[in-house]
Amino acid sequence: MKKLIYLFLVFAMNLLFSNTILAQDITEKDMQDQLLRLKEDPKDFAANFIVGGFYYNLASEPQTEASKMKLVEYLTQGTPYEEKKQTLLKKAMPYFENAYAINKTDTRVVNVLKAIYQNTGEVKLYRRKPEEIQAQFQEKLNKIEFKTIE
DSSP, X not given: OHHHHHHHHHHHHHHHHHTOSOOSOOOXXXXXXXXXXXXXXXXXXXXXXXXXXXXXXXXXXXXXXXXXXXXXXXXXXXXXXXXXXXXXXHHHHHHHHHHHHHOTTOHHHHHHHHHHHHHHTSSOOTTOOHHHHHHHHHHHHHTOOOOOOO
């Protein structure tokens, strides 16, 4: 059973990060510039997207390392990689939520939020039908309001 869960997680995360919509590299300087921009205008869609994208892209690094592990190694040593990935995705989340609050029609933001919510457990996948997952995701999106990020 553990092997099946592991294989599912590896497959899902490889799919998530291989289909990343943030294919462009976002540097630390880019992110810092956009944080300054957000101080001037917190509702700048592009700045929220870029800062969120910076953290989202960083989350692919620990996932890549974890996916190289064999099952036994992952089960015994994978926790730090998972924790780092979760931390980075949670840092990205409020920026993408703000981007969504600013522009609810941007499909890139919706897709990234869906991936983040699924990976962080905000949307439960286990023993759910696709329509239940979609309904839960839509419910989560409906609750998003713009928030100032400190």
